[in-house]
Amino acid sequence: MESYLLILVSTVFVNNIVLVKILGLCPFMGVSKKLEAAVGMGAATTFVLTLGSGSSYLISKYLLGPDLSYLTTISFIVVIAGIVQFTEIVVKKVSPVLYQVLGIYLPLITTNCAVLGIPLLNLQEKHDFVQSLLFGMGGAVGFSMVLILFAGIRERLEAADVPEPFRGGSIAMVTAGLMSMAFMGFSGLVK
Amino acid sequence: MLDAILVMSGLALFLGSLLGYASIRFHVQGNxxxxxxxxxxxxxxxxxxxxxxxxxxxxxxxxxxxxxxxxxxxxxxxxxxxxxxxxxxxxxxxxxxGAEKPKSVAFIDENTCIGCTLCIQACPVDAISGAPKHMHTILSQECTGCELCIEPCPVDCISMVPVAVTVSNWKWKAPSYLQEAG
Structure with missing residues (x-):
């Protein structure tokens, strides 16, 4: 039980997927201009990542095994793309409101490197099924948290008096760097 | 090698049929x-x-x-x-x-147009063609006569030209009893 909690805390804060592992930077920079969009993207990613890391574990363990391990990456991509499509169809039917909120971000997740990175990291760290699920969920929660924080900061930056050469993308990059350094402070939390 | 092909095709087949089934089972009917x-x-x-x-x-x-x-x-x-x-x-x-007007299309005075592209951005049906610093023109077949391009034009070179009634676009007037019923 304690080890599960440790995985969660470690993936959310210490090994944050965006700020420490530097994965999933495209949505981090791209979808962080508005707070609402960031929340939608975070929710969609959390759902897909949790499901994706669970099913990728099952595939690599029971379908591929050690003989076919060279198929890992391509089969993960196929499975994740399938899950994303399936999720989109189901959400469209079950909850049109949620579908409207998530909008374009749902299919965008297919090309999110964090979503492929976490199942591959799971494999590397030899996690079991529950650990994989938790690792996926923790990574996604960490991603959403950072995305929402960053979106909040960027909304304020819009109104701030930023020097001309730093406007727009540059100040966003500087902010991301500072946030990354702040997250380094968590590194002593879990050994 | 054969294993790999079988596994990948099996996976693709499974996901494909899952998606196919889902798209039928969860089909959303438009309103x-x-x-x-x-x-x-x-x-x-x-x-x-x-x-x-x-x-x-x-x-x-x-x-x-x-x-x-x-x-x-x-x-x-x-x-x-x-x-x-x-x-x-x-x-x-x-x-x-607004009031009902005769059907008309927009027309750009090409001598005045400065090629600013503002009207192109305003057009909801992509009926204006042109490039920055080149004069624009309106595809009259596509134009719906919505007048949205008139407002943004900085040199007021767009005017509305009523469409002349010809043999090919003439229509019966709506029956007069419909108008009286109101």
Whole structure:
């Protein structure tokens, strides 16, 4: 039980997927201009990542095994793309409101490197099924948290008096760097 | 090698059939009423009704958020059709949203045009062609006469030209009893 909690805390804060592992930077920079969009993207990613890391574990363990391990990456991509499509169809039917909120971000997740990175990291760290699920969920929660924080900061930056050469993308990059350094402070939390 | 091919095709087959099944099982039917209202609206996308386009206006009517008399390009005839479809009383066109005008298309005075592309951005149906610093022109077959390009033009080179009635575009006038019924 304690080890599960440790995985969660470690993936959310210490090994944050965006700020420490530097994965999933495209949505981090791209979808962080508005707070609402960031929340939608975070929710969609959390759902897909949790499901994706669970099913990728099952595939690599029971379908591929050690003989076919060279198929890992391509089969993960196929499975994740399938899950994303399936999720989109189901959400469209079950909850049109949620579908409207998530909008374009749902299919965008297919090309999110964090979503492929976490199942591959799971494999590397030899996690079991529950650990994989938790690792996926923790990574996604960490991603959403950072995305929402960053979106909040960027909304304020819009109104701030930023020097001309730093406007727009540059100040966003500087902010991301500072946030990354702040997250380094968590590194002593879990050994 | 054969294993790999089998595994990958099996995976693809499984996911494909799952998605195929899901798309049938979870098929979403569009709102039939919205489709019907949208078919009646003139598709000028002029936004005079206060909505971004014809489709959002149709959705608003279907949900009861909007009156049926907010569409100047459609005119009285369209309001009659909408009233029949929805089973509500006919209302004359709300003057707040504009008046019914003869069908016309926009025309760019090419001597005055400075090629600023502002009208291209305003056009809801992509009926204006042109590039920055080159003069623009309007594809009159595509133009819906919505007048949205007139406002942004900085040199006022766009004017509305009524479409001349020719043998190919002449239509019967709506029967007069429809107009009197209101």
């Amino acid at each position: 039939a009423l919205v489709e019907k209202i949208d078919a009646i609206l003139p598709q000028t996308q002029c936004a005079q009704c206060g909505f971004p386009g014809c489709r959002p206006y149709a959705e608003a009517i279907a949900e009861g958020r909007a009156e049926i008399n907010q569409c100047p390009p459609g005119g009285e005839a369209n309001i009659h059709k909408l009233a029949d479809l929805l089973g509500v009383e006919f209302k004359s066109l709300n003057a707040k949203h």
